[in-house]
Amino acid sequence: MALITDVAFQKIMRKRKIRGYVFYGLCLTAVSIGLLMLAALLYNVLSEGLTRLSWGFISNFPSRFPERAGIHAALLGSIYVVSIAGVVAFTLGVGAAIYLEEYAKKGPFASFIQLNIANLAGVPSIVYGILGLEIFVRIMEMGKSVIAGGLTLALLVLPIVIIASSEAIRAVPSSLKEGGFALGATRWQVVRRLTLPYAFPGILTGAILAVSRAVGETAPLIVMGALTFVPFAPDGPLSRFTVLPIQIFNWTSRPQEGFHVNAAAGIIVLLVVLLTMNALAVFLRHKFQKGTRW
């Protein structure tokens, strides 16, 4: 075996170190490109849209004149649709998660449901729009209404709620539950008094993330038949509607410069809502984690 000289070793070592530095530089560049893009996006939107933001923008209906157009109808539509989606998805999703984690016997059936939910989470959102159009709008005859839109989005975010809630429930220590059973509690009593309170922060975080996904969805609602130009506020569950992302899409697609400014202003409102919700999720998780003492 040939031994290498000290000089040769130093040379190779230097090469390896230089390669390491170059790679480190590449990694840093990759991360900074992501951050730079985020910064460019935010700067672009803020510099375009901030001038248009005013009370009138929030309270006006859409108009042919960009300066007079506002997001009143879209904002109300978003609030209605997302509230329905949130309540339905939360109820059904947490129920499903409890069943899967606490009731279902481990076996082929349970793992089939798990696989199915994981796949549903990966179905393109536009396919849910087609489902909503056929099931809610046509077969159940709800029309292209607020309630049909809400239910479509509920199905879309259901897998997110189920997966997050399942993880939160699985993290509850089994000693806690066994203590409950030892005291003679039934399964439901253990779930309601011990498991759910303990898992609540995790469930809540998942629910907020699901709702923030629903707020930003555009494609499924367009396919389902939401309008793009709505000069009225939705007045009930069967009213037709539009939502904020569709309004932004509509303004972005128009050739006039003035509507692009409106789109940017709409995006600012949308991002503020989303960031507030994400911050809320972080805050709630933090608060409840501190408050839980067992």
Place this chain on the structure above:
Amino acid sequence: MCWAETVSLMGQDKQNLGLLQKTFGIRWKRNLLESAIKYVLYLCAILSIFTTAGIILVLLFEAIQFFQEVSIFEFLGSTKWTPLFASKHFGIWPLVTGTLLTSVGAMLVALPLGLLSAIYLAEYAPRRVRGTLKPILEVLAGIPTVVYGYFALLFVTPILRSISDEIMVFNGLSAALVMGIMILPMVSSLSEDAMQAVPISLREGAYALGATKLEVATKVVVPAAMSGIVAAFILSMSRAIGETMIVTIAAGQNPNFTFNPFVPIETMTAFIVQVSMGDAPTGTIEFKTIFTVGLSLFFMTLVMNLLSQYFVKRFREVYE
């Protein structure tokens, strides 16, 4: 035994019997409630199966009607897609090439950037930097796609057009680049999870043999996390194929059978949006095309999702 004692005993029995009945009643009610709750929860859980079944049935039902009017050979053989014109052609290929152009382009951006970011976060970043970077990347992942569409059409496209005159207002390139930025956080966070799951002892072993940080990252950690990383790639690709708003806004609505990134194209998802916005009457062949295209989309993403789960499973078996 005297008479009085017997009477008092009988009374006690009666009391016991009452108590027994009462307990039995409570227990009966409790069991009823328990099983009622169990069934309600069971219904919640199998709703997910109904959803999948609903998707498949709805898509198949209309797609079968579509194929009664259009032969499957034309669908898979023709390279013209003009269902909204007077002379109708139903060859799916222009939509497939449009979809592949944008999604593969997006992956070319997202894979290297996402993987390098993941390596940085998992191997290089100090704890505090990691704690700041991860939430920022999550923000990037949480931005609605319509916002990325705005960014692509009104920010990225003008920059690209100032570089080259060949690039049209609507083009696949801008959509692909922005979509790459959109799925970057997904690639990076899923790959990072896979790398974090590699046992620390493997790294320490490599360091003890005198490996540099680069060698540990690329020759030990990445190979060990490979199946998780592959799963992340496939999942991101499936996300890119199903992505709608960026391509609808920035890539155009012209089903061209081309891989030229500078000209307007149309993806499968963008076509579905186009028909939905055009208010094609129910029952017409134009209307049925969206179900057929939706079915193709659903199966493409389903296969990729199953594939990615297969990889994740293999990965778990190795390290638990």
